Amino acid sequence: MTTRKDLTERNDRALLQAARDVLAEDGAHASVAAIATRAGVGIGSLYRRYKTKEELFQQLSLLSLDHWNEAAEQGLADSDPWAGLAVFIRGCVEFGQGSLAPVAGTIEVTREMSAKARRGDELLDELVRRAHRAGVLRGEVTSVDISLLIEQLGRSPLVDQLRKQGRDDLLPAAAEARRRLIAIALDGLRPGHDPLPGSPPGGELFTDRWSQQ
């Protein structure tokens, strides 16, 4: 028997997924009305669950950080250092980790968020260190390189726009095409290539953006 609580919970999940989708399509200007509509939920219900738009985005960020950390732990659980790293990257990219980029700097970062982010950094560091020790990751690649790669691949302009145009028929093909790009990028991370240009990127590139202006 599905009662009130079930429906509420389903609505909440739908809201969060809708928020991710709309953010991906509309960027920083994503409107609450659009999010509610896509979730198939009234605006009133959205505002009963979250006091403000910012609170919704904060919750979304928390879930994304959780997903990042879970993917990293799942990767570390794999005994093969390369397979573990690849699982992590693929997991983050396909989850759409990059969709959150537009909200960086527009919401207040809670203590909980920075704690989870710090833990995520440590986990990724360990993944990278382990892969380097095993010699299965291209020498000069750092954790920051990987974070930026995930961000770069973590949005699909193609999928976002097809969805905006209502061409849902093309979505499976787009997802497959995207997986090919990810595979290409992952192969570029393997050893045996020429040295990378420039010097390894500093961590401030990735972390500073979340601090308020």
Place this chain on the structure above:
Amino acid sequence: MTTRKDLTERNDRALLQAARDVLAEDGAHASVAAIATRAGVGIGSLYRRYKTKEELFQQLSLLSLDHWNEAAEQGLADSDPWAGLAVFIRGCVEFGQGSLAPVAGTIEVTREMSAKARRGDELLDELVRRAHRAGVLRGEVTSVDISLLIEQLGRSPLVDQLRKQGRDDLLPAAAEARRRLIAIALDGLRPGHDPLPGSPPGGELFTDRWSQQ
């Protein structure tokens, strides 16, 4: 000493570059006011040059197509098939080819635009065919794969957002970090890797999006 004409021309160039930048940062919602301000030009001047916002975006698309074609011709002029392809990809990606994605489907496609796009397709096909013949490009990679890769890499969420936050001090480091990602992806295009997943993407993924809904 033709100051008047010079200024007008400089303004026009500034407008187009500003439009590219703002489009990259704000996506489809980019406002004419933001574009004019970034270009250091009054709104009035913008509207003296372009009758409507759409006309500005059409001109921008034309220039992007021109750049694409010039980069492809420059690549074909290189006698080394791989170097030529790499020059083309790097040229398109660093130009910010991907910033235009948000306007796809929102402006009318002129006959001139589709003619140039068709020519671009042919040039890229030739680049890819030549590289395959020389055995310097991973076997299953198609022109569409490359187009999508350029689109995926042709925006930098990192750079866009740093600019939005006014962290101009970090821009050089961000550009360098980006060049590393591009190098990684290019290396993934070389032969000698496992087969790519899925089947080659169909051309409609890239072309259909520009036709009006």
Place this chain on the structure above:
DNA sequence: AACTAACGGAGCGATTCGCTCCGCTTTGAA
């Protein structure tokens, strides 16, 4: 000095924003 072309931006009506509020439906205890 007089002319005028190009300039910047105030301000128009229309639209969209985040959010509040309320009438309606569903639920479950009385």
Place this chain on the structure above:
DNA sequence: TTCAAAGCGGAGCGAATCGCTCCGTTAGTT
């Protein structure tokens, strides 16, 4: 069967922003 309460969807509020027009000002030219 009744009915208070809880949860729902969405109309509509004031504020903000949109694309664009229009005009007073500036600066090169004669």
